[in-house]
Amino acid sequence: MSKSTCFHCGLDATTSNILYDDKAFCCQGCKTVYQIFSENDLTCYYDLQSAPGTTPKEIDGKYNFLENAKIVEQLLEFNNNNTQIVTLYIPHIHCSSCIWILENLNKLNSAVNVSTVNFGKKTVRVSFNTEQLSLKNLVILLSNIGYEPFISLDDYSVGKKHINRSLIYKLGIAGFAFGNVMFLSFPEYFERHEFWLEQYKHLFRWLMFAFSLPVVFYSGNDYFISAYKGLRSKILNIDVPIALGIAALFIRSTVEIVFNIGSGFFDSLTGLIFFLLLGKFFQQKTYYFLSFERDYKSYFPIGITKITNEGTEESIQVYDIEKGDRLLIRNQELIPVDCILIKGQALIDYSFVTGESEPITKQSGDKLFAGGKQLNGIIEVDVLKSVEQSYLTQLWSNDAFKKDKELAFTNITNRISKRFTAYVLLIAFSSTLYWLITDSSKALNVFTSVLIIACPCALALAAPFTFGNILRILGKKKFYLKNASVIEQLSKINTIIFDKTGTITSNKETYVQYEGIQLSNEEEALLKNTLRGSNHPLSRSLYNLLKTHDIVPLDAYEEHLGKGIEANFKQNSIKIGSGSFVGYASETTTLNTSVHVSTNNAYKGKFTFYNAYRKGLSKLFNSLKKDYDLVILSGDNEGEKENLTKLLPTKTKLIFNQKPEDKLEYIKYHQTEGANILMIGDGLNDAGALAQSNVGIAISENVNVFSPACDAILDASKFNQLYHYITASKHAVKIIKWSFLLSFLYNSIGLYFAVTGRLEPVIAAILMPLSSITIVAFTTVATNVVGRKLK
Known part of the structure; x- marks a missing residue:
């Protein structure tokens, strides 16, 4: 049969x-x-x-525990109305087919909204409709198609890292076999026609063959799989020459012992795979360290308002939040933790988490999830658990919010690797053909050595290690980048646009003067409580200057971005904002930034702001003017134009009275003219402009309003260091170029010795990971030197 x-x-x-x-x-x-x-x-x-x-596998009844609501609640990372989100660890994820089917779960069951695979962590994040599909049935669906999740209730948490030990096992087997094969090869090296030669020669050779089998077909199988998939996709990836080298050594060695014409190259073969895996292990450990340090130590410089036991308000950083704390969430603020709504009217936008933009109304006692944004005034919440910073990182970097920005150096690396592999194969076959004609005994060694020594692994490592270390260094300096591509984009910037209020001005040092009809205690209390719900820089400054009043829950609250705020309490109404918004017709005569107030449709007066500019502003602009076109794009009137003209370089463009949509259109137009634009704003009114720009930086001053629109967050205290941070990104690109040069130099020298037959395959296998280590060491040292120059 x-x-x-x-x-x-x-x-x-x-x-x-x-x-x-x-x-x-x-x-x-x-x-x-x-x-x-x-x-x-x-x-x-x-x-x-x-x-x-x-x-x-047979799973009948295995997942009945997922019918328990408390257990399900522990596993879910988001659970609201009809939508649940869960991240499941799938040990069976191993290839592109796995990714394809797991990201097409919605075709198997329409209740699945979206599913995203993290191949490195072997996880799938699934958003699904709870009316049509339960978590238990989702797990059964995955199990039925061969992707049974691993669920451990003892230590399960969102973002839990599961360690893949297969590389360690493969490395161990390759090392064990390499040692034994070298031991069995000694008699061949020191052959003196002793008794062993005739009696044990064949036994030793077949033992070496036996030791090589698990090394080739288990330890080295990833190289064959990767090469095969690349060729099927018509891509010459960096594993093609390695797989060819391993296959050539194994086939030649097997032929020699089968036909008794030699002892083969099993020592070189097992040594080659061992040292290749050793290099991969080193790369994995180093890159994991960089990723870990970024995920858990580069905390966002965002704050949240905590209500103390005495009833006072204090600003704390999000990673200081503890279970049981009472938090104040203002309009447009992000909810950083899972919590219970205690007071206020909650209208939550969960698009940050689910991609669905429909806001959801919540009542007192309802649970709110981290990542939601409050859209309807002030709410107070009780914290259920402390913040998981890795979860905020995950939200900020969500693929749903990524723009199609060209990843220039990533593409360069890929293109060079592909061309490099083609050239290596051409050199390998040409040199092998030459040696087959001149000295056939060297042909196999030359072929294998060329394939191994010229592997562009070091080339491929230059960008991720350089950018990974720069991300870590800038994070320590309170400049937080979303991902490595932001560094590439920063290095190409030629135009920098600044918002004015809250960006180049400091909210903490602003002087305010009131002109108009004296406000009654009731009106001032309503003004204070209305400002309490806003995160606009002017609102925060004015709120801090007004005297304390009793906190009252507003009946209605609405904030119109770029215009102002309106609110109602009992029979009283108030409008705060621009003159046109509150009904004041003579705003054009105002020379300074002003916030106008009207109550019950009667105009009361205006608060005039005398700006205090950030420390080092003039010096920063003078440093930037050498390399960049500078623009101030402000929503305020021209009252500060004279002061800014004296303070800033002469070529700085000053444009005022810009609405949020005007800023966006300005950026879009100049991008069509070839400008690469960096936009720096407060992250609230400037969200559209930040998203449209090549790089958008949100200035943070202990305010929890960062959004997916920004590519980076800069702590306000480090504003005067912006020039040095941009310069560091340029240095990072130069480091990569130097790494490319070093890699090419190494490969040129190595190829010379390989082509001339002076390099054994096992030596090439040792040198290859050493070249990778050299590149990693160079990029790490060079980026650390750049980091030391930053203040």
């Missing part, structure tokens, strides 16, 4: 006798999965890779 394999998972299906659609299956589970895919038009899953699936 001929042997048949399962069409779904590739296991032996000879004895199962299960046929469906003229295809053999090893069990009913695999047949069921194929039926599911077939019924949902997903059989192209099998086009990505032959037999890519895994055998489904």
Whole structure:
């Protein structure tokens, strides 16, 4: 009886006798999965890779515990109305086919809104409709298609890192085999026609062959898989030459011992794979360290208002929040923790988490989730658990909010790697052909050495390690970047646009003067309580200057971005903002930034702000003017134009009376003219402009209003260091270019010795990870030197 394999998972299906659609299956589970895919038009899953699936396990009754509401609540990271979000660890994720099917779960079940795979962590984050699908049925669905989640209730938490130990196992097996093969090779090296030669020669050679099998087919299988997938996708990736080198050594060595024409190269073969894996292990550990340090130590410089036991308000950083704290959440503020609504009218926008922009009304006693944004005045909440900073990082970096910004250096690295691999293959085959004609004994060594020594691994490492370290260094300096591509974009900036209020001005040092009809105690209390709900820089400054009044819950509150605020309490109404917004017709005569007030549709007066500019502003602009076009784009009137003209360089453009949409259109127009624009604003009125610019930086002054629109957050205390941070990004790009040069130099020298037959494959295998270590060391030292120059 001929042997048949399962069409779904590739296991032996000879004895199962299960046929469906003229295809053999090893069990009913695999047949069921194929039926599911077939019924949902997903059989192209099998086009990505032959037999890519895994055998489904018997799970009847296994997940009944997911019917327990308390357990489900522990596992979910978001649970609101009809939407739940959960991140599940899937150990079986191993290839592009896995990613494809897991990110197409919505085609298997329409209740799944979106599913995103993190291949490195082997997790899938699923958003689903709870009216149509329960968490238990989602887990069963995953199990039925061969991707059973691993759920441990003892230590399960959002963002938990699961360590993949397969590389360690492969490295251990390769090291063990390499040591034994070297030991068995000694008699060949020191052959003196002693008694062992005839009696044990064949035994030793076949033992070396046996030791090499797990090394090639287990420890080295990732190189073959990666090369195969690359070739199927018509891509020459960096694993193609490595796989060719391993295959050439193994086949040649096997032929030699089978036909008794030599001892083969099993020592070089096992040593090659061992040192390749050792280099990969080093890279993985180093990069993991950089990622860990960024995720958990580079805290956002955002604050939140805590209500103390005495009833006073104090600003604290988000990572100081503890379970049981009472927090004040203002209009447009992000909720940093899971909490219970205690007081106020909550209208929560969860688009930051779910991508759905429909705001949701919540009542006192309802649970609110981290990542929601309050859109309707002030609320007070009680904290259920402390903030998970990695979760905020995950929200900020959500793929749903990424723009199609060109990743220039990433593309350069990929293009160079592809071309490099093609050139390496050409050199390898040409030099091998030459040696086959001149001295065939050297041909195999030359072929293998060229493939290994010229691997562009060091080239591929330059960008991620340089950018990873720069991200870490800038984070320590209170300049927080969303991802590495922001560094690349910063290095290409030629125009810098600043908002005025709250960006180049300091809210803490602003002087305010009131002109108009004296406000009554009731009107001043209403003004104070209305300002309490706003995060606009002018609102915060004015709120801090007004005397203390009793806190009252407003009946209505609405903030019109770029215009002002209106609120109602009992029979009284108030409007605060621009003159036109409150009904004041003579605003054009005002020379300074003013906030106008009207109560019950009667104009009362205005608060005039005399700006205090940030420390080092003039020096910063004088440093920037050498390399950049500078623009002040303000929503205020021209009252500060004379002061700014004296303070800033002569070529600085000053543009006033700009609405949020005007700022966006200004940036869009100049981008069509070839400008690469950096926009710096307060993150509230400037959200559209920040999103449109090539790089958007939000200035943070202990205010929790950062949004996906910004690419970076700059602590206000470090504003005067902006020039040095941009310069550091340029240095990072130069470091990468120097790394490329070093890598090319190394490869040129190595190729010379390899082509001339003076380099053994095992030596090439040792030198290859050493070159990677050299590049990593160079980039780390160079970026640290750049970091020391930053204040």
